[in-house]
Each structure stands twice: as C-alpha cells, then as structure tokens.
Amino acid sequence: MSFFGLSEVQRQKMEKERETHRSFENKELRVRVVTTSDRDTDEVLLLKTKCLFQKQLSKMPREYILRQVFDSKHMNMVLVNKGDDVVGGVCYRPFFEEGFVEIVFLAVDYDFQVRGMGSVMMDIFKENIKREMVEYSGMAVDRVLGAVAYRNKEFDGLDHFLSMAGDGVQRPLYIVTYADNFAIGYFRKQGFSSDLRFSRWIGLIKDYEGGTIVECRVFWEINYLRRREFIGRIRERVFRDMERVNEYHVVRRIADYSTVKEIGDIPGVRSVSPQPQCRGSLNKLISYLISDLRSNPSAWPFLKPVDAAEVPDYYEHIKRPMDLSTMQSKLEDNRYPSIEPFVEDVRLMVDNCFRYNGRDTQYYKCAQKLLDNFNSKLEFYIHAINRFSS
Numbered sequence: 001m002s003f004f005g006l007s008e009v010q011r012q013k014m015e016k017e018r019e020t021h022r023s024f025e026n027k028e029l030r031v032r033v034v035t036t037s038d039r040d041t042d043e044v045l046l047l048k049t050k051c052l053f054q055k056q057l058s059k060m061p062r063e064y065i066l067r068q069v070f071d072s073k074h075m076n077m078v079l080v081n082k083g084d085d086v087v088g089g090v091c092y093r094p095f096f097e098e099g100f101v102e103i104v105f106l107a108v109d110y111d112f113q114v115r116g117m118g119s120v121m122m123d124i125f126k127e128n129i130k131r132e133m134v135e136y137s138g139m140a141v142d143r144v145l146g147a148v149a150y151r152n153k154e155f156d157g158l159d160h161f162l163s164m165a166g167d168g169v170q171r172p173l174y175i176v177t178y179a180d181n182f183a184i185g186y187f188r189k190q191g192f193s194s195d196l197r198f199s200r201w202i203g204l205i206k207d208y209e210g211g212t213i214v215e216c217r218v219f220w221e222i223n224y225l226r227r228r229e230f231i232g233r234i235r236e237r238v239f240r241d242m243e244r245v246n247e248y249h250v251v252r253r254i255a256d257y258s259t260v261k262e263i264g265d266i267p268g269v270r271s272v273s274p275q276p277q278c279r280g281s282l283n284k285l286i287s288y289l290i291s292d293l294r295s296n297p298s299a300w301p302f303l304k305p306v307d308a309a310e311v312p313d314y315y316e317h318i319k320r321p322m323d324l325s326t327m328q329s330k331l332e333d334n335r336y337p338s339i340e341p342f343v344e345d346v347r348l349m350v351d352n353c354f355r356y357n358g359r360d361t362q363y364y365k366c367a368q369k370l371l372d373n374f375n376s377k378l379e380f381y382i383h384a385i386n387r388f389s390s
C-alpha cells in the first residue's frame with residue numbers, strides 16, 4: 001500500500017509499531033486480563049502487576065496501589081512475556097452502564113519504554129474494552145460480589161483484537177483518567193483531551209491531586225490496531241481529491257523573480273484562489289468557514305438553536321438567538337450578500353453565549369475557543385475576503 005505524504009518519521013513509527021505487533025504474533029508477548037472479581041484469579045500475576053505500578057509510579061503509596069489492583073471492581077489488562085514477567089499494564093474500572101472506563105493506573109516497564117509499547121498497549125486496551133462492553137453490558141450483578149463478575153482472559157496473538165472493528169456501532173464509549181502531569185503528552189498522543197465533552201463520570205471516580213482529568217472517545221468504526229492503515233487510506237483519498245480540484249501537486253517554477261509584483265503573480269496562485277467579483281466564491285468561502293466552525297471540537301453547544309424545553313429561561317434573556325444551523329440556512333437562502341453580516345452572526349452567537357453563561361462554564365470556554373479559532377481563520381483569509389468586497 002502506498003501512503004501519500006507520509007514523512008520519514010511517520011514511516012519509522014509505523015515500522016516500530018509493526019515490530020511490536022510481531023512480538024505478539026510470535027508469542028513473545030501475550031495479553032492477559034486479570035481481576036479478583038474472578039474467584040479463580042492469578043494472584044502472582046496481580047502481585048507482579050502491582051510491582052510494575054509501584055516501580056513506575058514511585059510517588060503513589062504502595063498500599064494504595066495494592067488495594068486498587070486487588071479491588072474486585074477493577075480489572076488489569078497486562079502485557080506479559082514468555083516468562084510471565086509483566087512488561088506493561090493498565091488497571092481500570094469499567095462503568096459500562098454509564099458508557100465509560102476509568103484508567104486507574106497505566107505503565108510500561110522502564111526497559112520497554114520509548115519503543116512504541118505504550119502506544120500499542122493503548123490500542124489493544126481500546127479494542128479490549130470494546131469487547132468487554134459488548135460482553136458485560138446488561139449482565140446480572142453477582143449476588144456475592146455485589147457487582148458484575150468479570151472474568152480472567154488470556155489472548156495469544158492479536159487476532160482477537162484485530163477482528164473487533166465492523167462489529168456494528170454500539171453506544172458511545174469513553175475512557176476517562178486523571179493523567180499524571182508528566183504523562184499528559186503520552187495521553188494526548190493517544191487521542192485524549194482535557195477539553196471534556198463527556199460528563200457521566202462526575203461523582204463516580206476519585207479525585208487525584210497533581211493530575212489532569214482527560215477523556216478519549218473510543219470509536220467503534222475504527223480498529224485501533226489498524227489505525228495507521230485507516231488514516232493512510234483517508235489521507236490517500238484526500239490527496240487524490242485535491243489533485244483533481246486544485247492541482248496542489250503540480251510544482252511551478254518562477255523563472256524571473258522580477259516579474260513577481262504581487263501575490264497573484266506567483267505561478268499557480270491565481271488558478272487556486274477564488275476569483276474576485278464571483279458571488280459563488282463568497283458563498284463557498286462562507287460555507288467553508290461554517291463547516292470549519294462546525295467541525296471544531298468546541299462547536300457542540302452551537303450546532304443547533306438552544307432548545308427552550310431544556311433551557312426554559314433562555315429566550316427571556318436572549319432576544320436575538322443565533323447558531324450554526326441557522327447560519328447555514330441563511331447562506332443557502334443567499335442572505336449573506338457580503339462577509340460582514342456573516343461575521344456579525346458569528347459574533348452574535350458567541351456574545352449570546354457569553355451573556356447567558358458564567359465565565360467558569362464549559363459553554364463560555366467553548367465560545368471563547370471557537371471565537372479565537374474563527375478570528376485566526378478570518379485573518380488568514382482576509383486577502384481573499386478583501387478581493388470579494390472590492
């Protein structure tokens with residue numbers, strides 16, 4: 001398979017990841033899920049897991065780690081080598097009814113760090129909790145344990161996890177954790193964010209000092225062990241479409257620099273820039289700006305008009321409501337003759353939010369982020385905008 005636009009660094013990462021996958025295929029490494037919820041548990045493996053966390057999370061009290069690893073409500077997904085030594089592990093608590101899993105501890109043994117093991121472990125973990133959510137959701141509570149009785153499992157190779165995608169989209173599933181501030185970069189690389197959208201964990205998980213709460217949505221449509229191929233296919237499609245639309249791939253040379261007096265004199269610029277006095281181009285630009293706003297992670301409160309049934313007093317305070325779907329309809333009805341009324345609507349939407357919500361609310365923060373992003377986009381496109389207006 002060819003990968004358009006993949007850098008050398010990305011290729012190297014892919015190779016590193018493949019090597020780790022091969023260690024599972026060659027049976028040098030195995031995945032085990034172990035929990036005291038299973039009465040027939042492997043206590044030696046649990047002790048080894050506890051030792052790993054103790055070694056890698058040296059600031060955590062030992063007794064505390066012991067209690068968490070041996071808690072029957074918790075499970076431990078552990079990567080072990082041929083000698084059953086623990087190479088990496090995740091201690092987690094499932095809240096499948098609420099649609100999330102809390103990571104309590106996560107660590108890779110020092111000797112295996114910085115080789116992509118942590119990243120592969122997270123991919124396996126995501127596939128593992130999908131499997132468990134399907135298996136355990138709605139299961140009856142064990143009368144002795146007072147919770148769902150989870151079972152120990154052992155997996156040779158990765159086949160079981162590779163077959164997970166395409167099993168049908170289930171309910172939304174999130175991972176939530178208090179990330180140690182030293183490890184926040186690792187969690188970001190694994191798709192975690194401190195911009196929280198999911199809130200059902202509130203009141204259910206413990207607070208940790210010195211940590212930042214982060215969340216990650218687990219997508220059923222993606223098999224995380226094949227995520228690079230998945231991204232590669234999408235990348236390939238995007239670049240192919242771009243070749244057709246704007247010839248981005250054609251390299252044009254400037255033979256004589258003295259002929260370049262303005263930006264449009266640079267070969268290629270004129271053919272890809274929207275042409276002035278073209279009404280269609282203005283609509284295209286506004287349409288692009290709306291879809292860019294919509295796809296922003298902070299846009300969720302602004303996608304549709306505020307529902308008066310959910311926020312009964314909203315329309316008492318906000319007399320000129322605005323949202324992104326209304327802007328889209330106005331655009332389709334040709335009600336933006338120039339860029340200014342559109343920009344006014346974006347600012348109105350954000351101002352309404354500032355006026356109705358307190359500074360500490362998620363809504364206020366989302367509005368601020370959306371506005372900052374919009375302003376920088378506007379600045380970027382100001383040349384094109386001026387051409388439409390002139």
Ligand code: COA
Nearest residue numbers: 106107108113114115116117118119180182183185186189
């Ligand atoms: N800060 C910033 N980025 C980090 C990082 C850190 N502490 N640790 C790893 N990364 C990045 C890597 O650079 C890599 O990025 P890349 O994909 O761009 O190359 C990516 O995260 C994956 O790295 P990987 O080599 O797979 O991770 P690892 O095997 O070294 O494991 C930890 C990462 C965090 C699990 C491991 O360092 C560890 O066990 N730390 C101690 C325990 C801990 O802090 N756990 C988390 C809180 S419970």
